[in-house]
Amino acid sequence: MTKDERRKTKDEYDLIIVGGGMAGASLACALADTGMRMAIIEAVPWQSNQQPSYDVRTISLSHGSRLIYETMGIWQQIDPQAVCPIYSIHISDRGHPGMTHLDRKDAGVEALGYVIENRALGAALMNSLEANKNVDLISPATVSEVDVGEKLATLTCSSEGEELIVQSKLVVIADGGRSGLRDKLNFQTSVDDYQQTAIVCNVTPGKPHQHCAYERFTPSGPLAILPMNDRRCWCVWAVKSGDVDEYLSLSEQQFLEKLQKEFGDRLGRFSRVGKRYAYPLARNRVSETISPRVVLVGNAAHTVHPVAAQGFNLGLRDVTWLAEVLAEAHNESQDVGALEVLQRYEDIRAKDTKRVSAFTHGMIKLFTSQLVPVIAGRNFGLLVTDMVPEFKHALLKRTMGLSGRQSRLARGLSLKQESVYSRD
Ligand SMILES: Cc1cc2nc3c(=O)[nH]c(=O)nc-3n(C[C@H](O)[C@H](O)[C@H](O)COP(=O)(O)OP(=O)(O)OC[C@H]3O[C@@H](n4cnc5c(N)ncnc54)[C@H](O)[C@@H]3O)c2cc1C
Numbered sequence: 380m381t382k383d384e385r386r387k388t389k390d391e392y393d394l395i396i397v398g399g400g401m402a403g404a405s406l407a408c409a410l411a412d413t414g415m416r417m418a419i420i421e422a423v424p425w426q427s428n429q430q431p432s433y434d435v436r437t438i439s440l441s442h443g444s445r446l447i448y449e450t451m452g453i454w455q456q457i458d459p460q461a462v463c464p465i466y467s468i469h470i471s472d473r474g475h476p477g478m479t480h481l482d483r484k485d486a487g488v489e490a491l492g493y494v495i496e497n498r499a500l501g502a503a504l505m506n507s508l509e510a511n512k513n514v515d516l517i518s519p520a521t522v523s524e525v526d527v528g529e530k531l532a533t534l535t536c537s538s539e540g541e542e543l544i545v546q547s548k549l550v551v552i553a554d555g556g557r558s559g560l561r562d563k564l565n566f567q568t569s570v571d572d573y574q575q576t577a578i579v580c581n582v583t584p585g586k587p588h589q590h591c592a593y594e595r596f597t598p599s600g601p602l603a604i605l606p607m608n609d610r611r612c613w614c615v616w617a618v619k620s621g622d623v624d625e626y627l628s629l630s631e632q633q634f635l636e637k638l639q640k641e642f643g644d645r646l647g648r649f650s651r652v653g654k655r656y657a658y659p660l661a662r663n664r665v666s667e668t669i670s671p672r673v674v675l676v677g678n679a680a681h682t683v684h685p686v687a688a689q690g691f692n693l694g695l696r697d698v699t700w701l702a703e704v705l706a707e708a709h710n711e712s713q714d715v716g717a718l719e720v721l722q723r724y725e726d727i728r729a730k731d732t733k734r735v736s737a738f739t740h741g742m743i744k745l746f747t748s749q750l751v752p753v754i755a756g757r758n759f760g761l762l763v764t765d766m767v768p769e770f771k772h773a774l775l776k777r778t779m780g781l782s783g784r785q786s787r788l789a790r791g792l793s794l795k796q797e798s799v800y801s802r803d
Contacts, residue, residue, distance in 0.1 A: 392416050392515075392547040393715055394705070395534060397522045397560060399425065400432025401497075402677025402694045403553030404504040408451050409702035409788060411511050412795045415709050418545060419508065420536055421518040422554075426505055432555070433501025435656060436579055437613045439465065439592065439605060439688035440500075441492045443780025443789055444695050450788045453503050461499030463606050464490035466590035468778065470761060472746065473597045473641060477758030479765040479774070486775045492688070494592070494605045494613060517543070525550055525560060525673065532672040532716065549672055549716035551701070556663055556678035564673055571662040573743060575600040576623040577685055578616045580655045581607065582638065585647020588612055594687065596746035597641050600660075601686045604642060612646070614638065615685055623657050660684055662740055668732075669725050672716035676701060681732050683739045692780050693735045699786035700727050706794040731783055738777070 394410075396403040399421030407419050423430045440448075448454035468491060471478040483491050508514050520538035532550045536543045552560050561568060588606040595602045600617025607613050616638065618626055626634065635649045642649075663682040668675045677694035704724040708715050745757050764770045776782045780789075787794060 390418075390545040391531065392418050392545065393709065394418075394549040394551060395420060395532075395545060395547040396551045396553055397525075397534070398422075398432075398553035398555060398677075398679070399505075399508075399516070399518060400430070400553060400555060400677070401438075401500065401504070401691055402679075402698055403551065404432075404501070404508060405451075405453075405695060406551060406553065406676060406698045406702060407511075407514050408453055408504055408507050409698055409794065410706065411451075411507070411513065412793060413702075413706040413709055414513065415705070415715070416513060418515040418517055418547070420520050420522050420534070420545075421516070422521040423519060425516055425518040428498075430501060433497045433505075435654075436497045437494050437605070437607065438497055438500065438691055439492050439494050440695075441688075441692045441778065441780035442486075442488050442490065443785075444692050445490075445493060446791065447695055447699055447786075447788045450791050450793065453500075453507060456503040456507060457495065458499045458502070460608060461496040463494045463608050464590055465492045465494060465592045465606060466490060468592045468594065469645075470594045471596070472754075472758055472761060473595055473643075475754060475758045477761030479761045479771070481771065481775055481778060485768075485771060486779060488779065490590075491775070491779055492592070494607055517545070522554075522560060525564060527670070527672045530714075547716075548714060549674065549705070549721075552673060552675045552679045553677050554679055556661075556682040558675070558679040561665065561675060561679050564670065566668075566670070566675065567666045569664050569666075571740065573600075573617075573660045573662070573684060574620050575617040575660045575684075575743075576620045577658045577660055578614070578618060578623065578626055578655050579658065580614050581611050581651075581653035582614045582635070582649050583611055583651040584649055586645075588646060593642070593645065595642055598747060598749060600743070600747065602638075602641055603685075603688070604646065614652075616641075617660060617684075617686070620659060627655055627657060662736060664736060667725070668728070669718070669721040671718045671721075674701065674721050674724065681736055683736055684743050686739050686742050687778070689735050689739055693732065696731060696780065696786065696789075697728055699788040700724060702794055703787050727784070734783075 393415040399419045468481040520536040524535040531546045593604040603615040605613040708720045
C-alpha cells in the first residue's frame with residue numbers, strides 16, 4: 380500500500396501488530412485465514428537485510444514449532460537448504476562426569492528439532508504475508524505513541540519523515556526484548572542481567588556432527604554447538620560480559636583454541652570460524668502481558684536465556700494461542716480488544732511462560748555455581764535423567780515443545796473463519 384493510498388483509507392483495523400519480527404510476522408500468518416483486517420508496522424524496511432529479527436543467526440526450532448508452522452503452511456516455504464534436523468542432543472558439564480543423551484528414537488519422531496537460518500524463516504514469513512490481502516504492511520514505520528480509547532487504540536507512527544495515524548481494536552506489541560512501547564504503556568518489567576554475552580558464529584568441526592546438538596555447561600556459561608548443513612556447526616557460547624571484547628578480538632586460531640579447550644574433542648579439531656557476533660543476555664519478565672486493547676507477545680512479553688533454545692519456541696506458542704483466542708472472539712463477533720478476551724489468552728499462557736522462564740533461569744544458576752555440593756547434585760541429576768526413562772521422557776517432551784496444553788495450530792487444526800472452536 381502506498382503512502383497516498385494510506386492517507387485516503389480510513390486506516391481502521393481489527394488489529395495492528397507493532398514489529399514484523401519473528402513473533403509479529405508469525406502472528407499475522409497464523410491469523411491469515413480468519414478474515415480479520417490487520418496491519419503490521421515494522422521499523423526496518425520490509426525484506427531488508429538489516430531486519431534485526433532475521434539476521435545472520437540460526438535458531439533451533441522444536442518439533443512442536445515445526446508442527447505449528449506446518450499447519451500455517453510456512454514450514455513448506457522455508458528453503459530446505461537452510462534447515463538441518465537435530466537427531467540427538469548431548470548435554471554435559473565441563474570437567475565433570477555428568478551427562479545426558481536424548482535421541483529421536485526415544486521420542487519416536489523424525490527429528491527432535493531443527494536448526495534454521497533466521498533469514499530463511501524470515502523470507503518464508505514475509506513472502507507469505509506479502510501474498511495476503513487481509514494484511515497491510517506498513518514499513519519502514521516506527522510507532523512512537525499508542526493512545527488507548529474506549530473503542531479503539533490510536534497509533535502515531537513516523538514513516539520516512541511523515542506522521543501517520545492508524546487505529547485498531549487491538550494493538551499487539553511485538554517490538555522485541557528492548558520494547559520501547561512496553562515501558563511507555565506502563566507494563567512493569569523486571570530484568571535479571573546475566574552478566575553474560577552470547578558469542579555466535581559458524582565453526583567447522585573435524586568430524587561429521589551426525590545431527591547431534593551439544594549443550595555443554597562451562598563455569599562462564601553454556602556453550603552450544605549445533606548441527607548445520609555443509610558440515611558446519613553453529614556455535615552459541617555464553618561468556619562473561621567483561622571478557623567479550625577479548626573473545627571478539629582474538630585471531631581465528633586463538634578463538635578456536637579457546638573453544639576447543641571448553642568443548643573438548645568430541646567433534647575432532649575445529650578448523651574454521653566465521654564472523655563472530657555478540658548478544659548481551661538478560662531475562663525480562665512482565666507482571667501482566669495485557670491491558671485494555673493491548674497485548675505483548677514474543678520477546679516484548681518475556682526474554683529468556685538462550686540455553687536450551689527456548690525463547691522463540693515459547694514466543695511461537697504465545698502466537699498460536701493468541702491467534703486462537705482472537706479468531707474465536709472474531710468469529711463470535713466479540714470485540715477482540717476487550718479485556719475479557721485478552722484475559723482468556725493470558726490465563727492460558729501464564730503457566731508455560733513462568734515454567735520456561737524459571738527453567739532456563741534455574742539452569743544458569745545451577746550450572747554456573749562452583750559450590751561442590753551443587754556440582755555433585757547437578758551431575759547426579761544429569762546421570763539420573765540419562766538412566767531413568769520417565770525423567771528422560773519428561774525432558775524430551777519439554778525440549779520438543781510438547782508439554783502442557785496444545786493449541787489448535789499445534790494439533791494441525793486451522794483457524795479458518797468457519798471452523799468450530801473448542802476451548803478444551
Ligand atoms: C544468541 C541468541 C540465540 C538464540 N537462539 C534461540 C534458539 O535457538 N531458539 C529459540 O527459540 N530462540 C532463540 N533465541 C531467542 C529468539 O531470537 C527471540 O525469541 C526472537 O528473536 C524474538 O522475536 P520477536 O519477534 O519477539 O522480537 P525481535 O526479533 O526483537 O523483533 C522485533 C521487531 O520489532 C521491530 N520494532 C522494534 N520497535 C519498533 C517500533 N517502535 N515500531 C515498529 N517496529 C518496531 C524491530 O525492527 C524488529 O523487527 C535466541 C536469542 C539469542 C540472543
